[in-house]
Amino acid sequence: MAKYKVTMLKMGTLNGEKSNMTMGRNFGITTEIPMFSVAVEGNGHKIILDTGIKSLEWARVNLGEMYVIEQEEDETMEGALAHIGWKPEDVDIVINTHLHYDHCGSNHLFKNAKFYVQRAEWEAAFNPVENQQCFYFEELFGWSAVRYTSWKFLDGEAEILPGIKLIPFGGHSVGSQGVFIDTEDGVVCFAADTIGVLENLYENCLPNIMTNVEDGFKTFEIVRNNADFVIPGHDPVMKKYQTTDFPKVDKIR
Amino acid sequence: MTNTYKVTVLNMGHVDIESSLMKRGWNCGQMMTIPQPCVAVEGNGLKILLDTSYRSLAWIDEYCGAVNNGKDEDDGSLVTAMAKIGWKPEDVDYVVNTHLHYDHCGQNNVFKGLKTKFIITRTEWEFAQHPTPNLVYCYYPHLFNIESANPDQIVLIDGEYELADGIICFPTPGHTKGHQSVLVNTEEGVVCYAGDAANLTANLHENVIGNIIYDTASSIRSLEEIRRRSEFVICGHEPSLKNFQSGGFARTHEG
Numbered sequence: 001m002a003k004y005k006v007t008m009l010k011m012g013t014l015n016g017e018k019s020n021m022t023m024g025r026n027f028g029i030t031t032e033i034p035m036f037s038v039a040v041e042g043n044g045h046k047i048i049l050d051t052g053i054k055s056l057e058w059a060r061v062n063l064g065e066m067y068v069i070e071q072e073e074d075e076t077m078e079g080a081l082a083h084i085g086w087k088p089e090d091v092d093i094v095i096n097t098h099l100h101y102d103h104c105g106s107n108h109l110f111k112n113a114k115f116y117v118q119r120a121e122w123e124a125a126f127n128p129v130e131n132q133q134c135f136y137f138e139e140l141f142g143w144s145a146v147r148y149t150s151w152k153f154l155d156g157e158a159e160i161l162p163g164i165k166l167i168p169f170g171g172h173s174v175g176s177q178g179v180f181i182d183t184e185d186g187v188v189c190f191a192a193d194t195i196g197v198l199e200n201l202y203e204n205c206l207p208n209i210m211t212n213v214e215d216g217f218k219t220f221e222i223v224r225n226n227a228d229f230v231i232p233g234h235d236p237v238m239k240k241y242q243t244t245d246f247p248k249v250d251k252i253r
Numbered sequence: 254m255t256n257t258y259k260v261t262v263l264n265m266g267h268v269d270i271e272s273s274l275m276k277r278g279w280n281c282g283q284m285m286t287i288p289q290p291c292v293a294v295e296g297n298g299l300k301i302l303l304d305t306s307y308r309s310l311a312w313i314d315e316y317c318g319a320v321n322n323g324k325d326e327d328d329g330s331l332v333t334a335m336a337k338i339g340w341k342p343e344d345v346d347y348v349v350n351t352h353l354h355y356d357h358c359g360q361n362n363v364f365k366g367l368k369t370k371f372i373i374t375r376t377e378w379e380f381a382q383h384p385t386p387n388l389v390y391c392y393y394p395h396l397f398n399i400e401s402a403n404p405d406q407i408v409l410i411d412g413e414y415e416l417a418d419g420i421i422c423f424p425t426p427g428h429t430k431g432h433q434s435v436l437v438n439t440e441e442g443v444v445c446y447a448g449d450a451a452n453l454t455a456n457l458h459e460n461v462i463g464n465i466i467y468d469t470a471s472s473i474r475s476l477e478e479i480r481r482r483s484e485f486v487i488c489g490h491e492p493s494l495k496n497f498q499s500g501g502f503a504r505t506h507e508g
C-alpha cells in the first residue's frame with residue numbers, strides 16, 4: 001500500500017468571532033483563525049488539499065468587515081509551494097473539501113490538475129442556502145477559475161488513489177468531504193471545517209457554521225472510525241510545514 | 254492533465270427560417286438564414302462528430318414540404334466535408350447526436366455498419382418514438398433507426414457522461430425532452446457545442462430561449478448549465494459560424 005507524506009501549508013490568518021468555530025460557546029471573543037491547506041506527496045503524485053484564499057487583496061475587497069486577514073509572505077499558495085519546492089504546475093490533483101472561499105480561493109493556479117469535489121457541493125455552491133451565501137463566490141470555482149473538463153465530480157465515498165480515500169462529511173456544508181490519507185504513522189484525516197478546531201471532536205461540540213446538526217455529529221463518528229490522526233482546518237495548534245505528530249483522533253488514547 | 258482537442262465546424266448548408274423560432278419574440282414574421290452545421294472533434298487518438306446535419310435538400314423537400322431557400326455548401330454531403338479535413342467515415346469513433354431532429358441526425362446513415370457508436374440520451378431516443386404533437390414534424394424514425402444505424406451501434410446514456418478525458422456530454426433539455434450538449438477541452442478553453450439548446454449566441458447572452466420547444470423552464474435552466482461549464486460556445490444555428498472554422502468561437506459569457 002502506498003504511503004504518503006503530509007505537510008501543513010498555512011494560508012494566512014483570519015481574526016474573527018470565536019463562537020463561529022464552536023456552537024453555543026466562546027461568544028464575543030475575537031480569536032486567531034489560521035487557514036490551512038495540505039500538501040500530500042507519494043506514489044508519484046503531488047496533491048493539494050484545499051487552496052486557501054485567492055489573495056489578501058481579494059479578501060479585503062470581497063469580505064469587507066467580516067474578518068481582518070493577515071498573510072505572511074510564505075502564506076500565499078505560491079509562497080508556501082515555493083517553500084516546499086513545488087510549482088503549481090507540478091500538482092496533478094487538487095481536492096476541495098468544500099467550496100467556501102477560504103478552501104478553493106487559489107484553484108485557478110493549478111492548470112495541470114484534476115479537481116475532486118462532491119457533486120452535491122458543486123451544485124449547492126451556485127445556489128447556497130441563505131446563511132451560507134457569504135461563503136461562496138462563483139469566480140473561485142466557476143468556469144473562469146477551473147475548466148469544467150478538469151473537475152472529477154464524486155457522488156459519495158471514493159478511493160481516488162491507493163491509500164487516499166474521500167468520504168462525504170455532512171454538517172458544515174451541503175457536500176463537504178474529508179480526506180483520509182495512509183501515512184507511515186497511520187491514517188491521517190484532513191477534516192477541514194467539519195472539525196475546524198480539535199475542541200469540536202474532543203468535546204463533541206459542533207462548529208457553528210452548519211447545515212444539518214445530525215449530519216455534523218455523524219461526521220465525528222466517521223472520523224473516529226476511520227482515522228488515527230486528525231488535521232483540523234482552522235486550529236492554531238497546527239504548525240506551518242508540520243509533517244508529523246498530528247493530533248490523535250482519540251484524545252485519551 | 255486534461256486532454257485537448259481540435260474542434261472544426263463542418264457546415265452542410267443554409268436554410269431560411271422564421272426568426273422568432275430561433276429567439277422567442279424576436280423579429281416575428283421575418284425570415285432569417287441559418288446554417289446547418291456539424292462539429293468535428295479530433296485528438297487523443299479519437300475522431301468524434303457532433304450531429305450530422307440534414308440528409309439533403311431534396312429529402313427536406315420530400316418529407317417536410319418545400320425547403321425555404323435551401324443552399325448546400327459544396328454538395329451538402331458529410332463525406333465531402335469530412336474529406337476536406339482528412340477524415341473518412343470509417344475513421345469516426347463516435348457520433349454524438351444532441352437530439353434527433355432531422356437537421357441533426359440526417360446523415361447518421363453514413364456510418365451504418367461501421368465501428369462508429371452513436372451517443373444519444375435514452376430520454377431523447379424514447380421521445381423520438383412518440384414526440385409531442387408540436388414536434389412531430391421534426392422527427393423521422395428512418396433517419397436514426399435500423400435504416401440508418403445498426404442497433405449495436407446505438408449507445409443510450411443517462412445524465413452527464415464523460416465520453417473521453419476532456420469531452421463531456423451533459424443534459425440540456427428544453428428544446429426537446431432529451432436534448433444534450435457537449436463540452437470539449439481545447440487549447441483556448443472549454444468549448445460547448447450547444448446544439449439547439451442555444452440556436453444563436455444571443456440566446457445565451459440575452460437569456461432568451463428559442464421557440465421550437467418541449468419545456469420552457471428547463472430550456473432556460475439549460476442556458477445556465479451551459480454558462481456554468483464553458484468559456485466558448487458553438488450554437489446550433491448561429492449565422493456568424495464559418496464553414497471549417499476551428500477557433501475564435503463566440504464567448505459564452507458576454508463582455
Ligand SMILES: [Zn+2]
Pocket residue numbers: 098100103172193
Ligand atoms: Zn467552510
Ligand SMILES: [Zn+2]
Pocket residue numbers: 352354357428449
Ligand atoms: Zn432541433
